[in-house]
Amino acid sequence: MNISNKPDWLNKKVKGFLLDVNGVLYDSGLDGGTAIPGSVDAIDRLVELRIPFRLCSNETQHTRSSLLATLQKLGFNVNLHNILTPAPIVAEELKKRMLRPYLLVHPKLKDEFRNLDQSEPNCVVVGDAADSFTYDNLNQAFRLLINSTEPKLFSMGTGKFYKEANGLMLDLGAFTKALEYACDITAEIFGKPTEKYFLAALDSLNLKADEVVMIGDDIVSDVGGAQNCGIRAVQVKTGKWRNEWIEHPIVKPDAYMPNLFACVQCVLEYNNF
Amino acid sequence: MNISNKPDWLNKKVKGFLLDVNGVLYDSGLDGGTAIPGSVDAIDRLVELRIPFRLCSNETQHTRSSLLATLQKLGFNVNLHNILTPAPIVAEELKKRMLRPYLLVHPKLKDEFRNLDQSEPNCVVVGDAADSFTYDNLNQAFRLLINSTEPKLFSMGTGKFYKEANGLMLDLGAFTKALEYACDITAEIFGKPTEKYFLAALDSLNLKADEVVMIGDDIVSDVGGAQNCGIRAVQVKTGKWRNEWIEHPIVKPDAYMPNLFACVQCVLEYNNF
Numbered sequence: 001m002n003i004s005n006k007p008d009w010l011n012k013k014v015k016g017f018l019l020d021v022n023g024v025l026y027d028s029g030l031d032g033g034t035a036i037p038g039s040v041d042a043i044d045r046l047v048e049l050r051i052p053f054r055l056c057s058n059e060t061q062h063t064r065s066s067l068l069a070t071l072q073k074l075g076f077n078v079n080l081h082n083i084l085t086p087a088p089i090v091a092e093e094l095k096k097r098m099l100r101p102y103l104l105v106h107p108k109l110k111d112e113f114r115n116l117d118q119s120e121p122n123c124v125v126v127g128d129a130a131d132s133f134t135y136d137n138l139n140q141a142f143r144l145l146i147n148s149t150e151p152k153l154f155s156m157g158t159g160k161f162y163k164e165a166n167g168l169m170l171d172l173g174a175f176t177k178a179l180e181y182a183c184d185i186t187a188e189i190f191g192k193p194t195e196k197y198f199l200a201a202l203d204s205l206n207l208k209a210d211e212v213v214m215i216g217d218d219i220v221s222d223v224g225g226a227q228n229c230g231i232r233a234v235q236v237k238t239g240k241w242r243n244e245w246i247e248h249p250i251v252k253p254d255a256y257m258p259n260l261f262a263c264v265q266c267v268l269e270y271n272n273f
Numbered sequence: 274m275n276i277s278n279k280p281d282w283l284n285k286k287v288k289g290f291l292l293d294v295n296g297v298l299y300d301s302g303l304d305g306g307t308a309i310p311g312s313v314d315a316i317d318r319l320v321e322l323r324i325p326f327r328l329c330s331n332e333t334q335h336t337r338s339s340l341l342a343t344l345q346k347l348g349f350n351v352n353l354h355n356i357l358t359p360a361p362i363v364a365e366e367l368k369k370r371m372l373r374p375y376l377l378v379h380p381k382l383k384d385e386f387r388n389l390d391q392s393e394p395n396c397v398v399v400g401d402a403a404d405s406f407t408y409d410n411l412n413q414a415f416r417l418l419i420n421s422t423e424p425k426l427f428s429m430g431t432g433k434f435y436k437e438a439n440g441l442m443l444d445l446g447a448f449t450k451a452l453e454y455a456c457d458i459t460a461e462i463f464g465k466p467t468e469k470y471f472l473a474a475l476d477s478l479n480l481k482a483d484e485v486v487m488i489g490d491d492i493v494s495d496v497g498g499a500q501n502c503g504i505r506a507v508q509v510k511t512g513k514w515r516n517e518w519i520e521h522p523i524v525k526p527d528a529y530m531p532n533l534f535a536c537v538q539c540v541l542e543y544n545n546f
Contacts, residue, residue, distance in 0.1 A: 170455055
């Protein structure tokens with residue numbers, strides 16, 4: 001490898017990775033999803049070289065344990081401590097503030113909130129509820145908010161859509177917007193792309209912003225969110241990737257890469273791990 | 274009646290009315306709904322005195338004919354020519370522009386679009402789909418838009434919510450916002466509160482803006498929309514009325530009235546019909 005070809009964004013050594021999961025490691029779907037070619041190998045290399053990484057997922061269709069099981073079944077060599085999802089963070093926050101949530105979330109996620117009182121709810125938590133985004137459930141959440149003197153809406157992300165094996169799906173951000181609009185309120189966001197989330201991720205790696213690279217398929221939530229915290233960020237062309245993002249009006253990724261494997265390989269080649 | 278008590282907003286003679294329907298004439302519900310006390314009498318007085326009026330409804334759960342049948346069943350002395358709803362206007366517009374709609378609307382409304390080609394749809398029309406706002410239907414609309422080079426989203430109003438006999442319900446505006454957010458687009462709005470709609474209503478009465486009074490329960494869509502066109506507008510405290518609107522940050526109604534009957538009575542008393 002000719003070192004003179006080293007891209008500028010790799011001039012500073014990379015000591016750890018933040019990796020989006022859905023659309024980067026695998027494409028989710030009814031059948032448990034499919035690993036994106038090369039991604040299992042990419043994780044193997046990181047583990048082999050003892051390069052620390054965190055799986056930064058706004059995944060709110062599964063508990064962390066269930067996401068772990070899904071990934072392990074697909075062949076990924078990962079552990080629970082690698083996974084950072086918003087639900088446990090929100091649950092902790094609600095406990096601290098002594099709030100009782102109405103959960104507009106996927107049935108599979110409810111277990112993350114099992115230690116909270118959910119009687120006479122006084123706030124709404126939105127996750128990627130998928131088929132549980134029924135008109136009836138949305139109305140229940142809406143009525144709770146519109147009838148509160150201090151309505152509290154928590155959303156575990158701002159995602160617009162994601163890709164499943166059978167097509168693009170509306171994400172929780174769209175439904176959060178619907179409730180915000182109907183009630184004239186602003187949701188409190190957890191997870192990507194908030195600064196709070198990325199700082200927590202760096203903290204758990206015990207690394208500084210400029211020592212880490214984020215790899216994601218969502219140009220706003222993954223790439224833009226990380227860059228806002230001073231983290232280098234690579235856009236991969238898997239998952240929800242769209243060609244028009246090559247000239248995104250707001251976010252300029254540090255690099256575009258075909259997929260996770262290519263990105264990890266590139267960093268490792270220039271990084272002298 | 275002491276004429277010196279005449280409110281300022283009635284100094285100019287009222288020659289016709291624009292009346293919102295849901296929440297002003299009746300509260301809708303699964304059972305066909307219930308007439309709001311006094312509203313049947315109020316319409317009777319207008320008919321008796323031959324004072325022209327239009328029922329300005331963003332109702333998109335029913336065809337005009339079906340809405341007429343509902344109102345007549347509740348005892349309202351109204352005819353088809355009294356009713357102005359957005360669906361026939363949108364259908365006309367789509368025909369003119371040779372567009373083929375995907376209808377995210379209530380099953381009962383579909384008949385309004387029966388003359389349009391709906392094969393291989395190339396635009397989305399949003400109405401108050403109610404229980405048809407399923408995750409699946411929303412995803413179908415979303416995919417059509419996100420995969421269009423020139424996405425076209427038409428919404429038959431901007432309503433945030435409305436009141437049914439069994440509670441407040443999310444209105445089409447919330448779901449339009451969800452699609453706008455997910456696709457980074459702006460919908461083309463038909464119906465209230467657009468200027469186009471109110472001008473069409475005045476036109477059908479053959480009256481000028483300052484000769485007409487709008488009566489509605491939605492402070493933004495009914496009252497604000499009419500006032501933006503120079504039409505006097507009264508906020509009634511029925512339907513979706515909320516006490517905090519007494520000090521609404523944007524819209525100042527020409528008057529607040531307890532209900533349609535009180536408003537019509539007041540106008541007639543000072544107007545020397």
